[in-house]
Every structure is written in C-alpha cells, then in structure tokens.
Amino acid sequence: MIRVKVAAANKWQEIEFRGEMLVKDLLETLKYHPASVALVNLNGIPVDENAKLHDGDEVIIVPTFGGG
Numbered sequence: 643m644i645r646v647k648v649a650a651a652n653k654w655q656e657i658e659f660r661g662e663m664l665v666k667d668l669l670e671t672l673k674y675h676p677a678s679v680a681l682v683n684l685n686g687i688p689v690d691e692n693a694k695l696h697d698g699d700e701v702i703i704v705p706t707f708g709g710g
Contacts, residue, residue: 644656663694665693
C-alpha cells in the first residue's frame, strides 16, 4: 500500500500498490493533472512526476492554489 495525503484535504488515503508505479501514475489514479500540483513529497523529500514509488511509501500532494 502507498499512503497518500493531499494537503488541501488534510487526511490520509491508502492506494493499492501496483508495482512499477511512478508519481505520475499515482496522480493519474487520483485524477490530478501534473500541472495542477505544486509539490509532491515522497517520504519527506520533494520529487518530480518520474520518481518511482515503492510499497509502504508515503506521498504528500500539494495542489496549486489559485487566487485573485
């Protein structure tokens, strides 16, 4: 399992690990376009969408916030 937290929602969600997953695959699963994400932390380290995920990882997604 991969534990995922979206900063705006402030709650953890568990995603089934499918093997050979990248951050961009996880974003697709969660229906996030990479351009709508400001930051992804993988086990506390900022990563890009090509970072490999492993069973037991913790991912925090910080979406882009708009304002005016």
